[in-house]
Amino acid sequence: MVKIMNHEYVLPLIDISLLNSDCLEDRMQVVQALDRACKEVGFLYIQGEQFQPELFDKLKEIAESYFAQDENQKMQNYIGFSKNHSGYVPIGEEQFKANVYDLKEAYDINYDYQEIENRRPLLGPTQWPNDPQFKEQVLAYYQHIKAIGHQLFKAFALALELEEDYFDAHLKHAPSQLRLIHYPFNPNAEDQFGIGAHTDYECFTLLFPTAEGLQVLDKQGEWIDIPLIENTMVMNIGDMMEILSNGRYLATKHRVKRVKQERYSFPLFFSCDYDYIIQPIIKNEVPHYPPMKGGEHLFNQTAQTFRYLKQRIASGELVLENARPLYSFGLNEQGEMS
Numbered sequence: 001m002v003k004i005m006n007h008e009y010v011l012p013l014i015d016i017s018l019l020n021s022d023c024l025e026d027r028m029q030v031v032q033a034l035d036r037a038c039k040e041v042g043f044l045y046i047q048g049e050q051f052q053p054e055l056f057d058k059l060k061e062i063a064e065s066y067f068a069q070d071e072n073q074k075m076q077n078y079i080g081f082s083k084n085h086s087g088y089v090p091i092g093e094e095q096f097k098a099n100v101y102d103l104k105e106a107y108d109i110n111y112d113y114q115e116i117e118n119r120r121p122l123l124g125p126t127q128w129p130n131d132p133q134f135k136e137q138v139l140a141y142y143q144h145i146k147a148i149g150h151q152l153f154k155a156f157a158l159a160l161e162l163e164e165d166y167f168d169a170h171l172k173h174a175p176s177q178l179r180l181i182h183y184p185f186n187p188n189a190e191d192q193f194g195i196g197a198h199t200d201y202e203c204f205t206l207l208f209p210t211a212e213g214l215q216v217l218d219k220q221g222e223w224i225d226i227p228l229i230e231n232t233m234v235m236n237i238g239d240m241m242e243i244l245s246n247g248r249y250l251a252t253k254h255r256v257k258r259v260k261q262e263r264y265s266f267p268l269f270f271s272c273d274y275d276y277i278i279q280p281i282i283k284n285e286v287p288h289y290p291p292m293k294g295g296e297h298l299f300n301q302t303a304q305t306f307r308y309l310k311q312r313i314a315s316g317e318l319v320l321e322n323a324r325p326l327y328s329f330g331l332n333e334q335g336e337m338s
Contacts, residue, residue: 010216010224010226011041011045011216011226011234012033012036013044013046013229013232014033014034014037015047016034016048017048017050018030020050020151027155028158032159034159042236042251043216044235044236045229045233045234046206046232046235047229050147055137055144056208056266058140058141059141059180060264062134062137062138063182063266066129066131066134067182077107078090079093079306079308082126083127084113084121084127085299085306086109086110086126088105088107089105089106091103102256102258103183104182104256105184107129107180108178109177109180110122110123111175111176111177112125121295121299122177122295122298123274123295141178141266145178146176146270152270153167153270156204160281161283167272170273171272172273173274175274175298176271177202177268177269177271180264181266183263183265185260186259186260187260189260197217197255199239199251200236200251200267201238201269201271201298201301201302202271203237203241204237205235205238205268206234206267207266207267208265208267210265211264213256214265215254215257216253216254217253225257240272240278240297242289243280243289244278244281246287246288271298274293274294274296274298275294276294277294278292278297279291279292296321303320
């Protein structure tokens with residue numbers, strides 16, 4: 001628990017500014033704090049001199065403008081039209097359980113891969129709205145947070161006792177996704193639980209929230225509220241890092257409460273290259289997880305939650321290989337491994 005300005009919060013808070021230092025000893029201070037927080041909780045706040053708050057503000061402004069458009073306009077860039085799972089996600093498109101969904105819409109931005117060769121289900125050109133300002137502002141934020149994420153990959157490499165640049169070779173064309181999520185005002189909502197409790201599929205997530213509502217499942221099986229702290233991001237461990245760390249860090253289940261007020265959320269999910277084999281990388285440890293292709297896992301999990309992909313599976317157009325069921329990682333509400 002961290003105490004800031006006479007307020008106590010349930011998550012650790014780490015200042016990552018020293019990751020900018022040329023001195024390894026400085027960077028190791030952040031590495032040790034990150035390692036401890038990820039082992040103990042798997043969810044944390046980060047802050048640092050790296051952050052450019054003006055990019056956060058501009059992202060929220062452009063998202064507000066985009067989602068204010070009518071549905072027909074937004075559906076011109078429906079995610080089902082894309083080559084790399086990018087575009088507009090209407091309310092009800094994303095379902096963790098059949099015919100049950102949270103009241104939200106989104107615009108998903110994937111890595112904008114322009115090459116013709118080696119395209120994959122999540123690796124291809126991003127679908128953009130016909131709005132140059134939208135693309136400019138969203139890309140600026142994406143590149144900014146991506147650079148911070150790469151610093152954190154280096155920190156994880158050191159924490160796992162690998163060479164600091166270990167992940168560099170596996171982040172050439174990673175399908176890391178930014179989501180612009182809009183929860184509309186819902187006068188009929190009661191302060192109750194949303195149904196989308198889940199772990200994130202990737203290595204880790206950096207979230208820019210604009211309102212409260214996020215809840216995290218702790219190791220005692222209790223759901224805890226995550227308050228906002230100004231000028232911080234929320235970070236959490238995903239499935240792939242759980243495997244890479246051989247269970248040292250556990251993917252953390254989380255959900256969003258259904259509340260009346262309108263709000264926005266901007267998570268960026270960090271993955272490795274599509275064909276990189278995700279397997280335990282800690283030396284001299286017996287592996288507790290079988291290897292899997294990172295991109296394949298990411299797409300398989302995605303295909304089990306999006307309506308347009310489920311329809312392709314049902315028609316036989318799309319066949320998943322080596323798909324694990326949802327909720328395969330992290331702790332359940334009994335505090336046990338899933």
